[in-house]
Amino acid sequence: MSEPMADSPHVKPSGAVGPARSSSPAGLGASAGFLLPNLLLGIFWFTALVTLILISGFLAIGWIVVMGVTLGVLSLIRKPKWHMLIGGLTLMIAPVMWLCVSGAQIERRRVAKFLGYRVPSPYQQLAQRTVLASAHTRAGDPAVWRDLAYLLLLLPVGAAEFAFVIGAFALPLVTIVLPMWLFVAFPEGIPLGQGVQIDTPLEALLIAIIALPVLALVGYLLVIGMSKAHVTLDQALLWPSKRARLAQRVEELTESRSRAVEATIAERRRIERDLHDGAQQRLISLAMGLGMAKEKMVTDPETAQELVEEAHGEVKRTLAEIRNLVRGIHPAVLSDRGLDAAIPALAVRCPVPVEVGVELDERLPEAAETTSYFMVAEALTNIAKHSGASEAQVFVRREHKPQNRLVIEVVDNGKGGAEPEDGTGLAGLADRLAALDGRLFIESPPGGPTRVQAELPLGTLKTTTRGTL
Amino acid sequence: MRSALKSSAQASLRVVIAEDSGLLREGLERLLADAGLDVVAKVGDGPGLIAAAEQHRPDIAIVDVRMPPGYRDEGLKAAIESRRRVPNLCVLVLSQYVEERYGSELLESGAAGVGYLLKDRVADVPDFIAAVRDVASGGTVLDPEAVDQLLSRHRRDERLTALTRREWEVLSLMAEGRSNHAIAKGLFVTEGAVEKHVKNIFGKLGLAQSDADHRRVMAVLTYLRG
Numbered sequence: 001m002s003e004p005m006a007d008s009p010h011v012k013p014s015g016a017v018g019p020a021r022s023s024s025p026a027g028l029g030a031s032a033g034f035l036l037p038n039l040l041l042g043i044f045w046f047t048a049l050v051t052l053i054l055i056s057g058f059l060a061i062g063w064i065v066v067m068g069v070t071l072g073v074l075s076l077i078r079k080p081k082w083h084m085l086i087g088g089l090t091l092m093i094a095p096v097m098w099l100c101v102s103g104a105q106i107e108r109r110r111v112a113k114f115l116g117y118r119v120p121s122p123y124q125q126l127a128q129r130t131v132l133a134s135a136h137t138r139a140g141d142p143a144v145w146r147d148l149a150y151l152l153l154l155l156p157v158g159a160a161e162f163a164f165v166i167g168a169f170a171l172p173l174v175t176i177v178l179p180m181w182l183f184v185a186f187p188e189g190i191p192l193g194q195g196v197q198i199d200t201p202l203e204a205l206l207i208a209i210i211a212l213p214v215l216a217l218v219g220y221l222l223v224i225g226m227s228k229a230h231v232t233l234d235q236a237l238l239w240p241s242k243r244a245r246l247a248q249r250v251e252e253l254t255e256s257r258s259r260a261v262e263a264t265i266a267e268r269r270r271i272e273r274d275l276h277d278g279a280q281q282r283l284i285s286l287a288m289g290l291g292m293a294k295e296k297m298v299t300d301p302e303t304a305q306e307l308v309e310e311a312h313g314e315v316k317r318t319l320a321e322i323r324n325l326v327r328g329i330h331p332a333v334l335s336d337r338g339l340d341a342a343i344p345a346l347a348v349r350c351p352v353p354v355e356v357g358v359e360l361d362e363r364l365p366e367a368a369e370t371t372s373y374f375m376v377a378e379a380l381t382n383i384a385k386h387s388g389a390s391e392a393q394v395f396v397r398r399e400h401k402p403q404n405r406l407v408i409e410v411v412d413n414g415k416g417g418a419e420p421e422d423g424t425g426l427a428g429l430a431d432r433l434a435a436l437d438g439r440l441f442i443e444s445p446p447g448g449p450t451r452v453q454a455e456l457p458l459g460t461l462k463t464t465t466r467g468t469l
Numbered sequence: 470m471r472s473a474l475k476s477s478a479q480a481s482l483r484v485v486i487a488e489d490s491g492l493l494r495e496g497l498e499r500l501l502a503d504a505g506l507d508v509v510a511k512v513g514d515g516p517g518l519i520a521a522a523e524q525h526r527p528d529i530a531i532v533d534v535r536m537p538p539g540y541r542d543e544g545l546k547a548a549i550e551s552r553r554r555v556p557n558l559c560v561l562v563l564s565q566y567v568e569e570r571y572g573s574e575l576l577e578s579g580a581a582g583v584g585y586l587l588k589d590r591v592a593d594v595p596d597f598i599a600a601v602r603d604v605a606s607g608g609t610v611l612d613p614e615a616v617d618q619l620l621s622r623h624r625r626d627e628r629l630t631a632l633t634r635r636e637w638e639v640l641s642l643m644a645e646g647r648s649n650h651a652i653a654k655g656l657f658v659t660e661g662a663v664e665k666h667v668k669n670i671f672g673k674l675g676l677a678q679s680d681a682d683h684r685r686v687m688a689v690l691t692y693l694r695g
Contacts, residue, residue, distance in 0.1 A: 312592065319589045323565060332535070333568040336542045341570040348569070348621045391625075 028220055031227035034114035035165050038158030038230075045103050046155040049148065052096050060092050087132055094135035097144050104147035104238055107154075111234055115227060122146075122240035142241065150237035157233065161226055168219035175208045175215055252434075260435040263428055274325050282318040286311050334373050338363045339396060342373055350380045352392050352412070359397040364406065368456055371432050372396065372408050375440075378425045379410035379452050387414025387450060398458075406456040416448035426452070481507040482605050485527040487518035487544060488563075489536045497531065500591070504598045513537070515547030522551040522558055529605040533588075534564040534571065545571055549578045557581075561604045563588045567614040569622075573694055576609075580687040584610035584646075609646040609686040616644040619693040631673050639666040644693065646686050 067085045101123070108119040122143040126134050138144050240248065293307035334342040340358040347354035363369070376394055383392050389412035396408050418426065419442075430440040438456035484506050488494045491513075498508045510521040514536050522530055530551060536543040548560045559582030562575055572585045584604035590612065591597050600610045620641060623629045632640065635656075642652045649667065653660040667685075671678050674692055679685045 316589060316592050319592070323589070327566060332541070332566055333570060337568075337570055341568070344622070345568055345570070345618070348618045353624045 028223055030114045030116075031223050032165055032169075034110065035161045035223065035226055035230065038154060039162035040158075041107075042155035042158030045151040049096065049099060049103075049151055052099055056092050056096055060089055063088050063092060090135045090139055091132060093139060094131065096148070097135060097138040100144050100147040100151060101138065103151045107150065107234075108238055111231070111238070115231060117231060117234070119234070119239055122238070122244055143244065146237045146241070150233070153233070153237075157230070161230065164226055165223055168222040171215040171219045172212055175211045256431065256434040259431040263431050263435075266428075271325070271329060278321050278325070279318055282314060282321070286314050286318065289314065330370070331373070334369060335366070339369055339372060342369075343376055343394060343396060346373070346377055346380060347394060350392070351384050352380075352387075352389055354380065355391070355393045357393070357395045357397075359395075361398060364398075364458065367436055368406055368458055371436055371438070372406060372454070372456065374432065375408055375429050375452075375454050376410060378429050382418065382425065383410070383412045383414060383450075386418070387412050387416075387448070389414030389448075389450075403457060404459045406454075406458055408454045408456070410452045411449060413449050415446075416444045416450050417446045418442060418444035418450050418452075429454070481505055482528040482602065483507050483509045483525065484601075485510045485512070485518065485521045485525060485530040487512045487514075487521070487530060487536065487547070488533040489513045490533075493533075497591070500594060500597075501531075501601070504594070506598075506601070515543040515550075518544070518547045519551050519554060522555045526555060527558075529559040529561060529582075529601060531561045531563065531601065534562060542571065545575065549575065552578045559605050559607065560584070561586065561601060561610070563591070567612045567618070569615055569618045569694075572611060572615045576687070576690060580609045580684070580690070582607045582609075584608075585615060586610065586612045587614055603646065608648075611645050611686070611690070613641070613645055616641050619644065619690070623693060628674050632670060636666050636670050636673075639663060640670050640689065643667065643670070643685065644689050 064085070067088060071082065071085060111117050111119060124137055124141045124143070126137050289307050289311040293304045293311065296304040296307070331342055331345070333345055338360070340360055343358055344356050347356045364372075376396075380392070380394070383389050392410065392412040394408075394410050396406065399405050399407055426440070426442060433440050433454055433456060436456055437460065438454055441453040441455075442450075443453075444450040484501055486494055486497050486501075486508060488497060488511075494511050494513070498511060501508055509525045509527055512518050512521050518530060518532060521527075530548065532544045532548045534542055534544045536547070545562060545564075548562055552558050552560060560575070561584035562571070563586055564571065565588050567585070567587050575583055575585055582604055584600055586597075586600060590600070603610050620629075629637075629640075638656060639652055642655060647655065649660050649663045653663045656663070668678070670676075671688075676688045676692055679688060
């Protein structure tokens with residue numbers, strides 16, 4: 001369900017997860033369509049790259065000789081600038097690097113299109129925009145060199161694949177032609193050993209009929225197997241290396257950690273402000289009113305009674321306010337009864353009618369429950385405030401396959417156009433989810449409907465954080 | 470025997486208070502004693518409540534949902550357990566938050582002599598004392614906020630949207646556990662008019678009429694929770 005969403009233009013996934021693959025494996029047509037052109041592509045890339053490498057190589061040798069001599073002579077006069085030598089060399093191999101990256105990107109797109117594997121970009125980020133700096137980064141990036149290896153290997157690999165695929169399709173055809181060809185080559189019949197012999201056209205036809213589906217199956221498995229083998233090659237050379245993946249992961253974790261800390265600070269500030277602007281002010285006015293009532297108790301009992309009545313009303317309003325505030329910090333029913341009690345309670349408080357479906361077989365880790373709860377709370381607040389929707393749905397379900405995770409969907413029929421950047425709390429939601437390796441998808445085309453979906457992996461969360469009863 | 474006891478003790482109901490905050494415990498005792506009720510025991514946790522209920526067999530136990538050791542729903546659990554051990558024990562549960570789920574769990578232990586109120590309601594002393602007496606005499610009292618939650622869940626229920634505004638008001642008050650007399654007083658209409666509304670509501674919702682107030686509440690709540 002998430003995969004097609006991720007491809008649609010209005011969806012903004014945040015917090016990427018490593019190489020992902022689509023649900024259905026590539027079929028015969030897609031595999032053959034992917035494998036057959038490999039030979040031609042292999043020839044093209046091999047020729048293009050080797051030509052370019054040779055040209056660059058000769059240029060480089062020329063450059064080294066000329067610059068070496070020049071700098072050597074100049075060094076007699078002043079301090080030599082050897083980095084000019086290196087810089088020039090880098091520029092000379094830049095076209096090779098550029099060709100490698102372009103070729104590999106085309107290959108990645110082909111893999112994604114035919115075999116259904118999305119391959120994330122493995123390259124180091126280009127820090128500066130100057131040609132020299134870019135070329136320098138590219139030359140130092142192992143991913144580029146692995147691209148080069150892949151593109152050069154594509155020639156022999158592509159040739160083998162071409163041969164196997166043609167062979168795989170040809171095998172069944174052979175059995176059709178075989179009976180006719182048989183008696184031309186073997187006029188005496190074909191001995192199968194132990195005195196058994198194929199010597200009539202009927203027998204030959206029979207064998208052909210039996211052999212046809214077997215060979216078709218062998219051919220099919222061969223093509224599928226080849227495409228899988230090719231994916232293994234891709235994984236080794238086109239996908240980000242384990243080291244690069246780890247580096248990216250560390251970067252993501254660092255970022256999500258600091259955002260989680262920021263979110264905590266912002267939350268504290270919000271609570272402080274709510275208490276200060278609300279309850280604290282009310283209590284002060286209450287103390288004032290009661291103080292005045294105390295003064296007037298004897299001299300002006302009538303006014304005193306009025307003041308006490310006012311104070312009574314005020315204290316009840318304060319109680320209600322604090323209750324709402326405290327519930328917003330952490331609802332008791334969530335820790336006591338879990339999501340299937342807490343989410344309906346959220347839904348009934350939403351001014352827009354909300355249909356709720358919670359399918360959970362057991363209580364979840366507290367971090368997952370709390371994050372999901374506040375995700376739904378935020379989404380419903382947005383619906384009530386901004387969407388103009390007349391109805392909404394909240395679905396929460398646990399998935400065990402292919403991944404142990406929680407999926408939360410909030411859908412409304414409002415006017416759409418929700419952006420995480422609008423300050424609607426959606427960005428904060430994405431941060432909270434990212435801290436738990438979760439992802440948030442927002443699909444909100446102008447005109448609606450808006451669909452907010454969160455996925456939260458449960459495999460790594462601890463269940464021990466909840467207190468015991 | 471029970472009803473005899475009750476009619477003779479109407480003037481001074483025997484109450485057990487289960488509340489962990491000392492401040493509130495003392496406050497409640499003062500408030501109840503002021504209204505002429507007899508506080509026979511004050512406890513601060515669940516096991517204490519069960520023991521006091523078994524020992525004193527009070528007319529009513531007033532119980533805070535949140536109590537030690539976990540400060541979650543120990544009070545609610547102890548109240549349900551006490552009702553299991555002491556049949557016909559009347560219980561009024563007070564909570565900082567009204568959650569429909571808690572109300573439902575409490576009502577599942579029997580609707581007669583059960584109350585579930587927001588703690589804030591203590592502030593309106595006469596109403597609170599009336600609720601205590603109501604529950605102690607076998608009635609059912611549900612906080613308006615809990616009823617709101619139940620009703621808002623049915624905003625789009627066709628049978629409920631068929632109700633008139635007045636019928637809707639009567640239904641809310643009925644779900645809170647009010648008697649016809651109380652509803653009539655609250656809406657400034659005659660009891661006869663209320664009876665007619667109640668009959669219409671039961672007809673529109675397809676519920677069987679019942680004479681006993683707490684059974685009527687139960688029918689309404691079962692419908693709303695369904």
